Amino acid sequence: MEHKAVELRNVSKVYPGVRALDKVDFEVGRGEVHCLVGQNGCGKSTMIKIISGVEQPEPESEIYIDGALMKHLNAEISMAKGVQVIYQDLSLFPNLTVMENIAYRATMGQKSPFIHWSLGAKIAKEALDMVGVDIDLHSTVGALSIAQQQLVEIAKALTGELSLLILDEPTASLTRKEVNALFMVIKELKEKGISTLFVSHKLNEVFEIAERVTVMRDGKKIGVYQPAELNRDKLVYLMTGSKEMYALPAPIADDAEIIVEARKLSKARNYKDISFTLRKGEILGITGLLGSGRTELALTLFGMNPQDSGDLYIEGEKVILNSNQKALKAGIGYVPEDRLTCGLVLNQSIRDNMTISTMRDYLSTLRLIDEKKRDEALENKVKELDIKIVSADAAVKTLSGGNAQKVVLSKWLLVHPKVLILDEPTIGIDVIAKNSIHTLIKSLAEEQGMSIIMISDEVAEVENNCHRIIVMSNGKVVCEFTPGEISEDELLARYNLA
């Protein structure tokens, strides 16, 4: 009988105060493509760390690699046994070349203190060819795009002893073409008997590539399923215990005032000929793959990425937005994609984060900060958005993803923008908070007449929350439609969308 690539029995892991893994049984077969899904904090990362030997599980846990019980497992042993992990933050040396990175382990393993670069070059070229990507071996890794770096990392994994390849959210920064290339590589590895453990929150990809899916929630294994027995709704329910709620936004009048008009916005290497209108109280969705120019366009609207040509009109008046200060003055707000680095100051308090953009509203007669006014604003927003906080003085980094995002939203709502741009507003947020934020967005549009642009790479999200949707691909608008006009399958086929 063939041994399983990896098997975990009764594995638990306890960190101070939290049980990250609770008596989990898990296995990946030889040559199997297995997906691991679950919300943030469900224990996926911990499980990977244990399989790769970076963390040690509780004493009663048993780990088998290739049928052998591993009494002591550390990173070196795990690697020697053929387990390679490709982390989301990548383990590359940005100051060395592609070849030096790929061939690093191979050249380090030689006995002599001197490095044989010719051998290294050969190994690197073979690995890159196997991944099927064309990158100059001598370019410095730091100068490559994230997508290219990821592929270099995968090529690196292929140079060693490989029996189990673990990919931790590998497709976050890949375009459709590159995702396809990656899947081809995974399939080829499968032919060679190499197993792949694929951790992803992109459910459509899970359905595409997985032979079996393990679902985890709160440190426990919920179950192992065939993709055929699952659909998106069922999977979300298994992962979260709740259902995604859908309610289309209230319709707007045909003659509602046009708040934003973009005419032929173009910027080299960002986007070309972007034109659209946005009315008062309307929610416009922008979707498309990563690398389609969506965020670049959003930053242009927020003044941080001025266009090369084309005009922008706010409430009928032409505006030149060459700084985010100007955008703010024009009434535009922007909730960034990366809330942790661009939306919040993690070590500062919830109160400070929320009121940071509107400080001059809380000044007393002596131009000093009036804490009472600040607290008032804070309490209003906490109630309005249903933010779960223990104390307003606590650092914002102690909040969960959903609550932290609500703080970011509150900050922008206090500014009273006419136009609010939301870039991936519910990324990394659990379903209940997600529903809450969607309801909030819709009420902002309906009750306050705010014009909203929602950028998301989940078609379902824009379809269920927007009045109109535009699709971007390779820097251009390729399609504009209203929800329900085109089916999700057709969109997928036509534009290779998620």
Add this chain to the structure above:
Amino acid sequence: MFSSFGTSGGMGKLKRSLQGILRKSEFYLTIIFMIMVVLLSCVKSSFGTLENAFNILRSSTFIGICSIGVLVVLICAGTDISFTATATVAQYAMALMIIGRPGVPIVLVILLPVLIGMALGCFNALLLNWLKVPAIIICIAMLNAYYGAIQVASNGEWLYGFPEWFVRFPNILLIRFTNASGVEYGLSTLIVVWFAVALITSVILKFTKTGRNIYALGGNAIAATREGINVNRTRIFAFGYLGAIAGIGAIAQAMITQTSAPNALVGQEFDAVAAVVLGGASIIGGGGTVYGTILGVIFIAALKNGLTVLGVPSYWHQVFIGFALVISICVTATREKLAKQNAGGVTIED
């Protein structure tokens, strides 16, 4: 780092080398250096002579040698400015050993300061690994500790009276010339020692595993741990190497001045760091070449010499050097920024 290891024929290799050279900041520094030399020579002809060049080189040997060690530590994202104190201790110990005792074998005389330097450097690294406090704090602490210790132990006494071979060695000229006044000048043995150290270091950095590990550690410390690089051991090597080199530099300096003083060397730390950074090394680690460092040392020395020859007061020298450094850092930073902008981006398909 010239990584021209391509397998496609000679012309491809040549083209790639040329492209690689154009991208390096060392290339631009070389050009600017040559321009500066030409300009200064035009203004004062006594600047552009071979004799002057050899003088500049000889008087820069201490900083030149030490800068190479500083480069190695800087590449692995470390800093160690205590090397001048280390050199002082090493030098003083050596002086104590051989002054008045001409019979001490030469090998021992060389080995003692090198080993002392290595030991002190390794100690710094051990402290860094154990305490995990930022490197700069440890070096400042050790700088003061070693310096203070030597002041106390020596009582501030300057040592004289080195053996005859010690006096003779630095004056041996491997290539001789005679100037108009009949005085001989030429390639001193010390300059050869400096370049030998440079060559060996260059080989280690480019062609050995340890060298690669040093660059890797400076590039991404987390990835280095994941790749199985022993971070602690690599650091101990780098810091120990700097210490050993500081020992060599200490011997060279003692040979030039023919005295060992407890307070002569400390204070020059930033000259070395400035030279290394000017030569294109990244202050946060991960990049830098021996060639660039040597060029940086010579550039600063030549600039100082040129300013002196022009009659510019010595107070202004620091201003000029600071200026040169700022420009150099701006250029490097701008080039890195442009490189990042040109990477990635959206491919607009028509």
